[in-house]
Amino acid sequence: MVRAGMARAKRRRRGRPAGGSAALIGEILCATLDQLCRAGYAELSVDAVARVAGVNKTTIYRRWPTKSELVIAAIVAAKTRALPFRPSGDLRRDLVALLDAKARRMATPRQRAIAYAINNLDPAVSEALVAELRRHRYTIPRDIIEHAIASGELPRDVDAELLAELLCAPICHRALVMCEPVPKKFVEQTVAIVLAGVRAQRRTSITAAPSKRPARRSSSASFARASS
Amino acid sequence: MVRAGMARAKRRRRGRPAGGSAALIGEILCATLDQLCRAGYAELSVDAVARVAGVNKTTIYRRWPTKSELVIAAIVAAKTRALPFRPSGDLRRDLVALLDAKARRMATPRQRAIAYAINNLDPAVSEALVAELRRHRYTIPRDIIEHAIASGELPRDVDAELLAELLCAPICHRALVMCEPVPKKFVEQTVAIVLAGVRAQRRTSITAAPSKRPARRSSSASFARASS
């Protein structure tokens, strides 16, 4: 394997480190993410992480007993700080902007490596973390949607969680599962179709799937339209 | 690690196998898929595959030089035979049935292991294969959609590829990325909203994103509806 001079090999002095271990931990976790991007989870070796971080591998193994836990710690440390997003109030424009930003971030090698690695972690160890990471995925679009519902731009009986999922799924799917680029036009089309669908769907849902909710007729579109 | 008596250890005679190598190859690839389901790609060991298949590991390494190639061969061998699906002609019912079948198959440990493993294969080796596997994902729903377009049930200017992706993505996303169950109700809601959206979208798209296509007005819905 070609090691392109990435072994910084800044030898550290032996013994307890001056000034605490915080900086050292940071370098280890950073090196872990680096290696994750380069090699993927399967090929990631703790030895290589130690070399890059300029640390003895024993130090790593003492703190994180398994590769899985090390990677989890690195992911948590780099935990996807929320996108700095200020909604403008225009539903469609906000959704497009947010999803486009998500798509561009998901194309980052680091984010992609994180997403792939999650699938390979030891499930028993990572289950809670992974569930939490995933749960936070919909919070921002759901907020936008709920705001639109409150302001009357969307009907009252819209399922915000479902709508957020239908909006995010195509972007995540294209970027993570298909590993293909996500052009802005695709984001715009997705938002357009799904929004149009959720606005029109109540008019047709009566004939399709009997909803558990008492199909409450709201003001804006109370006429029925039988399709097909 | 607990090896629950899965080492069949049916010792094979040394030397060239009687009756050709086909059966032997089949057992190796089958054992590879088994191990992939049990341990995942990262933890899969060729030694274990050899043990389960009752074969010396040298035999495996000679035929597939790397773990990545072995797993690729196993995936290709088990290549997702197409779902036995007979369209009834009813667009919504066909889409729900097809996507529900896909969802149920994706929940299979074997299919899930395959999907996860694909993300970890050596990209240089697997790129072509993966692209091909992915490309076939949309063929069936696209056929259904194009049939509906031809029969007039969907407007002429619907983008079948995009629609197929918007339909499949939420199901794949829920099953593969979120690792959560895909109830039939979710499939029904997805189909209902996306279909309603693609039917209504032309009426709103004029005000939203200037399409490159010369927004051809078809017969069924030529009225415009401005939405906020």
Place this chain on the structure above:
DNA sequence: TTGTTAATGCAACGACCGTCGCTTTTGTCC
């Protein structure tokens, strides 16, 4: 039948991985 080739099993080897005992250095409490 006999020699050649193909395909396997077997055993051993080097390299790497994760662990452990030990040493060395730093921080802290008295």
Place this chain on the structure above:
DNA sequence: GGACAAAAGCGACGGTCGTTGCATTAACAA
């Protein structure tokens, strides 16, 4: 300042991985 604990580096050991040379058996061709 000195004793003690904390935290790191160092080296060695057993286990696994991928590779290689050799023995063994089956298929095939003359």
